[in-house]
Amino acid sequence: MAQLSYVSGSVGLITLQNPPVNVLSAATRQGIMESMKKALNDPKVKSVVICGQNGVFCAGADIKEFGPNISGPSIVPLIYDIEVANKPVVAAIEGSALGGGLELALTCHYRIAHSKTRLGLPEVTLGLLPGAGGTQLLPRLIGIPASLELITTGRHITAAEALQLGLVDHVTQSDTVDSAVKFALSVEGEPLDSRRISKRPCPHLPDLDAVFEAVMQKARALQYSFFAQRAVGRWSMPSGASWNTSKARPVHRAAVLGLGTMGRGITVALAQAGVSVVAVEIQEKQLNEAREHVYATLERGAQQSGVSPSCANITYSHDIQAVADVDLVIEAVLEDLSLKEKVFQQLSAICKPGTLLCSNTSSLDLNCLASQTKNPELVVGMHFFAPAHVMKLLEVVYGSKSSPEAVATAMQLGKKMGKISVAVGNCRGFVGNRMLKPYIEQSYFLLEEGATPELVDKALEEFGFPMGVFRMSDLSGLDVGWRVRKEDGLAEPVGTSGQITRLRGGRRYSPLGDILCEHGRFGQKTGLGWYQYGRPGGRVAKSDPWVFNLLEEYRARLGLTARPIDQQEVLERCLYSLINEGLCILEEGFASSPEDIDVIYVFGYGWPKHRGGPMFYASMVGLATVLERLDHYYRSNPDVPSLKPCKLLRQLVASGSPPVHKWKEITKKIQNRL
Numbered sequence: 227m228a229q230l231s232y233v234s235g236s237v238g239l240i241t242l243q244n245p246p247v248n249v250l251s252a253a254t255r256q257g258i259m260e261s262m263k264k265a266l267n268d269p270k271v272k273s274v275v276i277c278g279q280n281g282v283f284c285a286g287a288d289i290k291e292f293g294p295n296i297s298g299p300s301i302v303p304l305i306y307d308i309e310v311a312n313k314p315v316v317a318a319i320e321g322s323a324l325g326g327g328l329e330l331a332l333t334c335h336y337r338i339a340h341s342k343t344r345l346g347l348p349e350v351t352l353g354l355l356p357g358a359g360g361t362q363l364l365p366r367l368i369g370i371p372a373s374l375e376l377i378t379t380g381r382h383i384t385a386a387e388a389l390q391l392g393l394v395d396h397v398t399q400s401d402t403v404d405s406a407v408k409f410a411l412s413v414e415g416e417p418l419d420s421r422r423i424s425k426r427p428c429p430h431l432p433d434l435d436a437v438f439e440a441v442m443q444k445a446r447a448l449q450y451s452f453f454a455q456r457a458v459g460r461w462s463m464p465s466g467a468s469w470n471t472s473k474a475r476p477v478h479r480a481a482v483l484g485l486g487t488m489g490r491g492i493t494v495a496l497a498q499a500g501v502s503v504v505a506v507e508i509q510e511k512q513l514n515e516a517r518e519h520v521y522a523t524l525e526r527g528a529q530q531s532g533v534s535p536s537c538a539n540i541t542y543s544h545d546i547q548a549v550a551d552v553d554l555v556i557e558a559v560l561e562d563l564s565l566k567e568k569v570f571q572q573l574s575a576i577c578k579p580g581t582l583l584c585s586n587t588s589s590l591d592l593n594c595l596a597s598q599t600k601n602p603e604l605v606v607g608m609h610f611f612a613p614a615h616v617m618k619l620l621e622v623v624y625g626s627k628s629s630p631e632a633v634a635t636a637m638q639l640g641k642k643m644g645k646i647s648v649a650v651g652n653c654r655g656f657v658g659n660r661m662l663k664p665y666i667e668q669s670y671f672l673l674e675e676g677a678t679p680e681l682v683d684k685a686l687e688e689f690g691f692p693m694g695v696f697r698m699s700d701l702s703g704l705d706v707g708w709r710v711r712k713e714d715g716l717a718e719p720v721g722t723s724g725q726i727t728r729l730r731g732g733r734r735y736s737p738l739g740d741i742l743c744e745h746g747r748f749g750q751k752t753g754l755g756w757y758q759y760g761r762p763g764g765r766v767a768k769s770d771p772w773v774f775n776l777l778e779e780y781r782a783r784l785g786l787t788a789r790p791i792d793q794q795e796v797l798e799r800c801l802y803s804l805i806n807e808g809l810c811i812l813e814e815g816f817a818s819s820p821e822d823i824d825v826i827y828v829f830g831y832g833w834p835k836h837r838g839g840p841m842f843y844a845s846m847v848g849l850a851t852v853l854e855r856l857d858h859y860y861r862s863n864p865d866v867p868s869l870k871p872c873k874l875l876r877q878l879v880a881s882g883s884p885p886v887h888k889w890k891e892i893t894k895k896i897q898n899r900l
């Protein structure tokens with residue numbers, strides 16, 4: 227399980243041999259112990275290299291061995307023996323060094339890693355703490371804050387990050403064992419005391435309390451998120467109807483109408499949940515493509531999960547009459563109000579009595595759709611997020627006439643599909659997209675004032691979003707928002723010369739997004755957006771000088787002077803305007819609790835989970851601070867109403883900024899007055 231061989235005259239090479247990932251089973255630990263002993267006692271051996279066979283260093287303890295009676299030598303004395311060795315020991319790290327595997331490497335005097343290696347202490351994901359020295363050695367090597375982050379998240383890091391942190395001494399692109407052997411030869415006979423990590427003092431930090439407090443805040447945010455996820459299931463409507471007074475109807479057979487990207491994803495998600503699906507698409511070509519796509523996605527999913535695919539549950543049709551006897555229909559046709567209204571008229575005429583009619587609209591007025599039907603109480607929104615079979619979030623939207631039973635049914639179906647469903651009211655953009663609007667608006671204003679897409683995205687990504695606002699917009703397609711703005715009469719042709727008006731409908735408007743679209747730059751799908759992607763459909767964003775020139779020309783045309791903008795301002799303006807909109811939504815009763823908003827943002831919009839969600843984050847930053855900064859920005863931008871602090875924010879601050887779980891006492895009073 228561990229083999230000692232001799233290389234380059236004086237190097238003892240210990241190879242862990244426990245396929246596939248060289249875990250530290252009892253036999254492997256025994257093998258390492260015996261090989262080390264032999265190498266250290268052999269006068270020919272002047273240095274030792276430890277590596278793993280088949281390109282993997284070591285994936286840690288053998289999880290299968292965990293239990294009350296672990297046999298074989300204990301790992302702790304084993305790693306102690308390595309550290310006190312009087313010959314240099316070098317770890318040659320390839321593939322993975324995880325858990326006990328990384329602890330084994332930490333106990334060596336030097337660490338050489340291949341550039342593709344992943345390293346980490348993932349014990350927390352198994353409900354454990356690193357028990358073989360990791361908690362003591364890592365802080366002494368890379369400092370307390372970085373160690374805390376790695377140990378409490380269990381995150382795997384790349385070799386490049388490990389080098390930057392000082393966790394490894396050298397990263398190689400070539401043969402790792404060769405590099406480690408050469409390195410070992412070069413340090414033979416050198417003093418080892420400074421290389422024994424346990425002998426180093428634990429770093430002293432003047433602000434240690436603050437570091438631990440930051441980690442505790444993350445833990446509090448994760449705990450909050452855990453309970454928030456469960457709280458959203460206990461939904462309520464302004465009428466007083468709620469989860470415990472409303473009975474869901476069974477849905478055995480559902481129809482999906484319109485098999486574009488969203489319709490296909492919804493069909494997959496329904497089939498995977500064991501619901502029999504009638505999938506309808508009037509265009510023959512699109513129907514055939516959808517059938518193949520859904521089949522392939524279900525096959526892939528089945529292979530990954532090891533269950534048989536659910537294709538037998540789906541029937542396809544190009545005739546809308548096929549929905550006549552289903553229990554529920556999810557409409558997913560183009561986002562066009564008059565088209566959707568027509569579809570709802572047809573559905574109301576065709577479907578059997580009592581069929582629930584749902585729309586996957588992301589922003590259109592649900593009441594308009596309901597008014598086209600004989601039974602508006604049976605109409606609700608089911609707003610899925612792309613890709614619909616992957617994304618966890620579902621906004622269940624109730625209109626002014628939706629019955630509690632309809633909401634309960636959509637919520638229960640969402641649960642059956644493995645979604646985290648949140649019941650929300652019918653306002654423009656519902657909760658998620660409505661809050662996104664001021665966030666995107668601020669990012670455009672920041673560009674006008676001197677920022678670049680890179681600067682804004684960097685600030686947001688360092689905050690924890692997987693993508694900044696511009697990379698995210700390029701991914702979702704810039705043309706989508708452009709179409710909506712044109713329909714709203716906001717986007718006007720800008721052209722290359724002439725006057726640009728920045729005040730539209732009495733408020734500031736930035737046409738920058740429209741200008742990009744006028745140039746055919748729709749984001750990743752066209753290969754060009756706020757960044758360049760090399761080709762249509764490309765995924766890797768690169769800075770684009772064309773965008774910098776555009777911004778300079780645009781500012782010159784408008785007589786705007788670029789000024790330095792820092793990350794703090796980016797975060798305050800983008801995040802606090804989004805938070806302010808969330809508070810308006812609460813104030814107006816379109817969301818019943820801050821938890822609803824936070825869950826929507828964490829599971830639908832990439833808000834970092836360790837920051838709880840926008841409402842939780844606001845209460846962590848301090849509501850008074852959020853209010854003060856919004857007041858400040860609104861004073862200098864009075865034509866930007868989204869920066870004007872909402873009434874609820876002022877009331878919460880006036881009530882002593884209660885913690886987020888106490889806001890309901892105040893929002894209820896306001897909502898009752900509505």
Ligand SMILES: CC/C=C\CC(=O)SCCNC(=O)CCNC(=O)[C@H](O)C(C)(C)COP(=O)(O)OP(=O)(O)OC[C@H]1O[C@@H](n2cnc3c(N)ncnc32)[C@H](O)[C@@H]1OP(=O)(O)O
Nearest residue numbers: 246247249285286287288289290322324325326348357358
């Ligand atoms: C005093 C205690 C000291 C230390 C505590 C610990 O070390 S706890 C263990 C910490 N380590 C881990 O959590 C690593 C878990 N493994 C992984 O993350 C991945 O397996 C890895 C190493 C990144 C490789 O991924 P890959 O996708 O390439 O392979 P796969 O996951 O399919 O694994 C291959 C087979 O190896 C088995 N396996 C992996 N790790 C362990 C382990 N630590 N213990 C036991 N078995 C492990 C895995 O189950 C696969 O087995 P198979 O029979 O082929 O399904």
